[in-house]
Amino acid sequence: MVTVVDAYNFFKDFSSPETLVDREMTDIEDDFRTIVNLLTDQVEFANVIVLNKTDLVSKEDLGVLKSALKKLNPGATIVESSFCKVDPKVILNTGLFNFEKAEQSAGWIEELNKDKHTPETEEYGISAFVYRSKKPFDAERFWKYVSEKFPATVIRSKGLFWLSSRPDQALIWGQAGGSLRADSAGVWWCSMPFEQRTKYVSFIENQQLIESDWDKNFGDRKNEIVFIGQDMNEDIMRSELDACLIASKELDLDNWREGYQDSWPVARTQVLNGVDIKP
Numbered sequence: 018m019v020t021v022v023d024a025y026n027f028f029k030d031f032s033s034p035e036t037l038v039d040r041e042m043t044d045i046e047d048d049f050r051t052i053v054n055l056l057t058d059q060v061e062f063a064n065v066i067v068l069n070k071t072d073l074v075s076k077e078d079l080g081v082l083k084s085a086l087k088k089l090n091p092g093a094t095i096v097e098s099s100f101c102k103v104d105p106k107v108i109l110n111t112g113l114f115n116f117e118k119a120e121q122s123a124g125w126i127e128e129l130n131k132d133k134h135t136p137e138t139e140e141y142g143i144s145a146f147v148y149r150s151k152k153p154f155d156a157e158r159f160w161k162y163v164s165e166k167f168p169a170t171v172i173r174s175k176g177l178f179w180l181s182s183r184p185d186q187a188l189i190w191g192q193a194g195g196s197l198r199a200d201s202a203g204v205w206w207c208s209m210p211f212e213q214r215t216k217y218v219s220f221i222e223n224q225q226l227i228e229s230d231w232d233k234n235f236g237d238r239k240n241e242i243v244f245i246g247q248d249m250n251e252d253i254m255r256s257e258l259d260a261c262l263i264a265s266k267e268l269d270l271d272n273w274r275e276g277y278q279d280s281w282p283v284a285r286t287q288v289l290n291g292v293d294i295k296p
């Protein structure tokens with residue numbers, strides 16, 4: 018799959034709050050995707066990225082953009098062009114497309130799968146790190162962080178998280194530019210009895226992997242979010258995220274599994290007789 022990136026407008030579009038509806042780019046009813054969602058999907062899924070209008074940007078801006086694209090999709094071939102003059106061999110009959118591979122090609126997935134975070138040479142300050150913890154985020158503190166203090170240096174962040182207010186629910190964090198979203202990813206395996214888990218093919222197929230990361234208190238619940246950005250201050254971000262976690266003394270040891278009300282605008286998911294239900 019070939020994606021053409023407009024080098025001149027990329028960062029402007031990336032920070033734009035506009036939706037596809039605003040730009041009359043969709044006929045789908047209730048399509049509330051933002052331009053930045055579409056841009057990110059197309060960049061992360063591509064095998065070949067044609068970086069066009071390079072004549073309109075400085076060498077420095079082009080360098081930043083290329084480094085950012087490489088972090089968003091490390092496996093893609095990036096071809097620079099002006100007026101889309103590219104060698105047809107680079108984009109036609111390349112035989113590169115493979116759906117399973119494309120699904121896994123996003124830089125954030127690659128970052129998650131790395132054994133250890135080995136410091137790399139940062140080009141133009143573009144870097145990535147994974148924030149991991151077993152303890153949940155305190156619902157109010159993490160809400161305040163993402164809605165009021167989320168660093169503008171982060172270009173893309175994505176991963177799983179959980180909130181002290183919703184112990185059964187796995188949540189997905191997804192941010193690209195100015196578009197921040199949290200969605201339900203269903204329930205954690207540990208929120209149902211073992212017999213119930215074994216009725217799911219996805220559990221049986223991945224049982225070893227799931228159990229290898231099992232915590233004695235929290236089971237498979239975890240926060241695991243990849244951050245990709247420019248000039249991010251990793252140490253400060255890590256300590257700000259740590260400060261959003263529930264403190265051990267705040268965890269009511271008898272009652273933490275019950276949860277409580279919070280202001281996150283995501284429908285709750287609970288487990289009922291082995292079926293995920295959305296009340």
Ligand SMILES: Nc1nc2c(ncn2[C@@H]2O[C@H](COP(=O)(O)OP(=O)(O)OP(=O)(O)O)[C@@H](O)[C@H]2O)c(=O)[nH]1
Nearest residue numbers: 023025026068069070071072073098099100101102
């Ligand atoms: N300088 C320069 N101008 C270009 C280049 N490619 C396209 N343009 C011009 O940019 C203008 C808009 O063209 P595009 O951005 O390709 O058009 P588009 O993507 O169909 O239009 P939008 O959906 O509005 O972005 C036209 O006047 C093109 O001639 C390029 O590489 N360099």
